Amino acid sequence: MDKYELKILTWTGIALVIFMVAVLHAVGKYATDLPECIPYDAAFQEPKISQLDDSTYQVFMLAQMWSFEPDEIYLPVGAEVDLYLTTKDVVHGLHIADKGINMMAVPGGVNKTTMKFRKPGVYEIVCHEYCGSGHQHMRGEIIVNYPKKN
Ligand SMILES: [Cu+2]
Numbered sequence: 001m002d003k004y005e006l007k008i009l010t011w012t013g014i015a016l017v018i019f020m021v022a023v024l025h026a027v028g029k030y031a032t033d034l035p036e037c038i039p040y041d042a043a044f045q046e047p048k049i050s051q052l053d054d055s056t057y058q059v060f061m062l063a064q065m066w067s068f069e070p071d072e073i074y075l076p077v078g079a080e081v082d083l084y085l086t087t088k089d090v091v092h093g094l095h096i097a098d099k100g101i102n103m104m105a106v107p108g109g110v111n112k113t114t115m116k117f118r119k120p121g122v123y124e125i126v127c128h129e130y131c132g133s134g135h136q137h138m139r140g141e142i143i144v145n146y147p148k149k150n
Contacts, residue, residue, distance in 0.1 A: 032100055032114065038084070047061060047069035048070075056081075059082070065089050066127075066132065066137045068125060068139070074145065077145070080117075081114065082112060083112065083115065085105050085111045088107070092127050093105065093129035094126075095128040096124070098121070098124070
């Protein structure tokens with residue numbers, strides 16, 4: 001093997017390790033999973049929020065020209081959310097800056113990620129894919145509050 005090939009392979013390996021460490025760091029820092037594609041089912045076209053237990057939620061989010069449904073989601077601190085995203089018209093995006101989330105909403109496809117909300121606050125959702133003349137109106141919020149006292 002040529003010594004330049006060995007240098008290139010060595011530096012490529014180092015860059016790959018740095019990249020993997022950065023990804024794992026981001027997953028831990030933002031308490032999120034990497035988004036994944038799951039098999040499509042028409043049930044994901046029905047927007048809904050389900051509470052599975054004290055701290056676990058499922059959100060079926062539907063993107064459409066030019067809104068997200070649901071566009072306001074109220075959660076207690078400590079909530080873990082499985083977010084399923086699809087669209088019924090064109091390609092949209094979903095970006096939650098404070099959680100490091102960046103997902104695509106593709107017709108006929110479902111993307112999923114899991115997030116944990118450790119801190120109270122308002123987490124703004126925006127569409128980051130230009131999807132038409134009303135694109136700038138595609139917004140939503142996840143409002144994380146302290147848990148209710150019974
Ligand atoms: Cu959009």
